[in-house]
Amino acid sequence: MPSSSVHRLALVLGDQLSFDLPSLQALDPTTDAVLLAEVAAETDYVPHHPQKIALIFSAMRHFAKALRQRGYCVHYVSLEDPDNSGSLPGELQRWSERLTAREVHVTECGEWRLEQALKSSGLPIHWHADTRFLCRRDEFAAWAAGKRQLRMEFFYRQMRQRSGLLMNGDGMPVGGAWNFDAENRQTLPAGVSAPSPQRFVHDAITQEVLALVGRRFAHHYGSLEAFDYPVTHAEAEALWQHFVEQSLPAFGDYQDAMATGQPFLFHARISAALNIGLLDLRRLCADVEAAYWAGRVPLNAAEGFIRQLIGWREYVRGIYWLHMPEYAGLNAFGNTRALPEFYWTGQTRMKCMSQAIGQTLEYAYAHHIQRLMVTGNFALLAGIAPQQVCDWYLAVYLDAFDWVELPNTLGMVMHADGGYLGSKPYCASGQYIKRMSDYCRSCAYKVTESTGEQACPFNALYWHFLMRHRDRLGGNHRLAMVYKNLDRQPEAKQQALWARGQALLARLDAGEAL
Template sequence: MTTTHRLCLVLGDQLSLDLASLQGLDAERDCVLLVEVMEEASHVPHHPQKIALVFSAMRHFAQELQQRGIRVHYVALDDPRNTGSVPGELQRWHSQLQPSELHLTECGDWRLEQSLKQCGLAIHWHADSRFLCSRGEFSRWAQGKKQLRMEFFYRDMRRKSGLLLNGDGSPVGGAWNFDADNRKALPKGLRPPAPARFAADAITQEVLALVAKHFPHHYGRLDSFDYPVTRADAQSLWQYFLDWGLAAFGDYQDAMASNEPFVFHARISAALNIGLLDLRQLCSDVEAAYGSGTVALNAAEGFIRQLIGWREYVRGVYWLKMPDYAHGNVFGNSRSLPPFYWSGETRMNCMRQAIGQSLEHAYAHHIQRLMVTGNFALLAGIAPSEICAWYLAIYMDAFDWVELPNTLGMVMHADGGYLGSKPYCASGQYIKRMSDYCTGCAYKVSESTSEDACPFNALYWHFLMRHADLLRGNQRLALIYKNLARMPESRQQALWQRGQHLLATLDAGQPL
């Protein structure tokens, strides 16, 4: 047997040839280990398409490494020797190969990283250089701040990267942020591009059969899987967005429309999060598209802000505040997640649309997550741990470092405003303004207290009333609380009673 000097464990969300722990490999003496394990696939009931994406991408990545002359040990899920956990497999292979060194890039999940640090093996840990801001750099930026604001962090990342800057360091266009230009509803008659689809090759077909066999009770369709699982196909998906989506992305990134699950969004977050795409290249391509006059500044800036602003920011918060962050629950919520989150069976058309496409595609864009499914969970007082587990399970791109701060902090405001300055609560009027979901809905968005009134309306005011002591002092909610105070007492009482009825219906396990 060939003596192993360095054994590099590569996780399913680290499928990048530029991964720090893979640099300087000696093809003669070093090898790479990839493992499919039940613990990571089932600690929440991950969408079958998500499991298929990760396993198929892992297998293709292993093949790519082998084609480059690198020795790879690959453990399939149904290998009878599989211990079922990442630490268990690392211990098994360490015992078998007796390597001189173990190398691993930082995990994307605090739970997994802790289990590896406690597995009794000496590991050389590498910072994850796929991100623009390291954990240590973010910690230094946050030091001494009582509250963190993404906008200021984002400006620092712009300065660090040099993206969309003039020669004197000022922002192109005279402003750092053009979000105010990115809130248009989709006009009638404007059709988004058809989504790019990728046929399953032999490897993916084998994985789909494996997932169907081992995870039959996980929520979500498997037969509609059409995601890229290789770097080449992920690059094709990205190029398709540059050609057909980016120009309209800025204007309509917050828009929602019935039976249009993707609108002008790129759908590249899953590929990016598992390592098939490179953050710096994406940003460079978008900046070049603006420089060539292909897209407007609000589209380019809005997309880059999502990547080097928000995405890097939530990762920084996650690693700065874990593990205590996961237990945040400032509103004291304890209500169980309604069963219709797993079925889509509800009379609320907006929820039916957002949940239905999530089950079909393992995908929803950020406004559907924040202002529909997330907004409802916030208003209904769902326990943060339950809605966080749902987001982690249901979405293709959801890994703990990005899902938890987005859901617990931004969606649920359960961290008390550490991540975001106000709760993102809204009535049905917001959904009406940004979508066509209210047309044909069983409920009337124009009403708040009648039996067929949109549930979002009364629940919105009920949420503000029951948490007034916590929220009335928030400057960004001051005008709303003034409007509440001006309401006749009879109106406030009717809204409260309607909200109580809706919450009681949920508690009885009945759909809305």
């Protein structure tokens, strides 16, 4: 049955579920309409974790309900709608024609792939800048102009000055330093457990979505059983308040710590809710700053959390939009090795890897150190093709969207941009994991050994990585001491490390789990 015509039609994407979204603000609810659509093209360009699909579909359905309660005319296309074209450009075309919309409005996408698809659709789209971020794309480009390398620290300082967060009246940072990262690397003491995570009851909408995802995406990596994430603004707010009250005070000290059987520790678990629009960046920062000024949290916790939001998060988004699509194809080390199968199963004797991958399988979650210094570090040392690593991160994590995942993985984890994003590779031996976790205590391998069958694979692979890339990395001033330590080792030891690394890589090439 034909629908009545509208003046404006706004397409709202699954990661744009904010009531103050610019394209929504352009509408008059009495004459205009909103379109949300679940489409196959957005579920399978990588094999997204079922919990990620469930989160977005359930949040979209709840958001559509909330918009209707606010007086908006909402057209919602479910995944199993027989008329579903299967793509967002297709649905926008279909509904703009069906409603004879005179204007089509879209807020900037989070993924270059999708934005280009919409721009290539032939529709006369009115594009809106995404004001949910502090730094617009053009503002970041202006800051980056003329710089050979972009360093997050300097960008972060500018964002602090611009926002006024944790600043004194004289323009200097509270506490006399711009960051307190050195205070945020404590190992979790024995016997210390994090607060129990906030739990949510599945309503009828979420139950219906979980049944749909269970039917359609059972072949995707990951389980739906532990799905327990906020799907409404109210639930996201409850999760946030739980973090501020229960975990933020200890977040700074233990944000880099890892512990067996404790996947969440003192982390907020709000990144997915923030990335899809259920929480507001400015409000989160204001709450953290207020908690510091009220004496409820220490400065290292408040500054560390704010730095992740207005520093790193805004910085990687800026780099993404500044250099796409060329950035996605960078491969400075020329890596070609395939991603090992155990990344998809967690079946490995390496305890740190099995813990990080296992909890990813169960919760679609791992915190930043598990991603950077465990699964990412291994992929870097083993020379895995960066595009395969990026696709894996995009697929398996609940909060992964291309704008935030790609620079983090390709640039920071894999150093595939040649040092544009980070001044040195984040490579480490098993000693780092031993220092920051209890994983090594119950591992099948011995972290104290570098050669031999029982030696921790990270140890030999670390030195093997440095040896094989000495031409590129030998002149890096941040690695000068590391290479001096390598050169001090007897020739026989260096040869043994090389041989052990070669043997481990040969096992990977043969498809064997380590």
